[in-house]
Amino acid sequence: LARKYAKLHLGPERYEIITMENSFHGRTLATLTATAQEKFHKGFEPLVPGFRYCPFNDLEAVARAIGPRTCAVMVEPIQGEGGVNVPSEDYLRGLRELCDEKGVLLIYDEVQTGMGRTGRLFAYEHYGAPPDIMTLAKALGGGIPIGAMVTTDKVAQGFSAGDHASTFGGNPLAARAACTVFDVLLGEGVLENCQRMGEYLMEGLEVLKDKYPSVVDVRGKGLLVGMELRGRAKEVALSCLKRGVLINNIGDRVLRFAPPLIVGKGEIDRLCEVLEEVLSQNKG
Ligand SMILES: Cc1ncc(COP(=O)(O)O)c(C=O)c1O
Structure with a gap:
């Protein structure tokens, strides 16, 4: 979505996504490329082009890495698989400001930290710096497999109906399970x-x-x-x-x-x- 949005609204050369060392974003070819840990790359090369890595919790490194090709910065608010790495209080706010200033999108992977895990519905709420795009899964379905990408109305313009889909995307059983998870999380203390x-x-x-x-x-x-x-x-x-x-x-x-x-x-x-x-x- 970040790339599609960038192509439409930021310019044709904006495709690069910055992610953080020791991150974990998943095991599809794109998400394992986004995962800046060599052990997950082994055997899958060639990886997806257009990813660049920065040390976690280092705002200056991100500021230096953002260039004319950058379309997004993606980060876990707290790194899970990387070793439960909690960033400094102002890190996400700093990323938010940097992204706004440079006109790039900020993506949070809340697959592990979201859905109440850190004591707030989403971990970014601790830091007062909302994302443009956020991914959710794991606890979202309370055991029923489901993943979701959440975004603002503005960034959602990057997709139009039928642009992108998956066979079981939006299936009623998983969606109902996720709605129930929200009810329980928010309504039962x-x-x-x-x-x-x-x-x-x-x-x-x-x-x-x-x-x-x-x-x-x-x-x-x-x-x-x-x-x-x-x-x-x-x-x-x-x-x-x-x-x-x-x-x-x-x-x-x-x-x-x-x-x-x-x-x-x-x-x-x-x-x-x-x-x-x-x-x-x-x-x-
Ligand atoms: C932060 C984060 N993102 C994404 C994923 C999803 O990974 P997978 O593609 O293996 O389901 C995980 C799984 O542990 C995760 O911790």
Whole structure:
């Protein structure tokens, strides 16, 4: 959409999309090209032309990278697969200003951070910098497969009816499921629970950080939380799994916690107990 919009409204040479190092945007040829991590590119070359990468959380790098061919900047408000990387408070606002100034579109990939995960419906709401285009999926269907691209009326002019489609796009079952997810998220206190439990989880993990030198950092928002270790993250995750607690490790340094948004204190206490047991045995 960004490219089509740019062709129509910005000029014929505007096709380049800037994405961020350590991002993750998916596994189609275009989205894995947008994903600035070499390990996801391997074997799929030649990749889609017209992508350029910048370090995450570095406004000056984006300012330097935007050129006469740029049509959009795409970013996860908080990097998920890259290691739960939370940007500085003014990063998204800075990108918004930069994009407005240079006349390029700002795209947020909220596939992982959206739908309440960070304690707000969309993660960008924490930063007060709305996008021109936003992608959603995962939690959007509450288990039913669905993805969505959301945009402003203005940018939607880039598409006219019939321009682009997919076989199951807009199917009534998935769309109904997504509507129900919105009703539950917004009407049943799920976001509030996510905020409260997110803080509770961070507090529990901070206690472990103060106690165990193998823990380097605890970071996140709402119920998307990362714990950075000096190493052995996979070993720790496996040991927790053996004790009935499922945690995802990202590489060998980061544990990612993304519990259900309805998680309660008892479950978080159990997680912290198990993690403590494992960390106390895992010296290194
Ligand atoms: C930020 C982000 N974007 C997009 C995706 C979608 O990826 P896929 O194409 O594998 O469904 C994911 C999946 O983890 C994600 O975390």
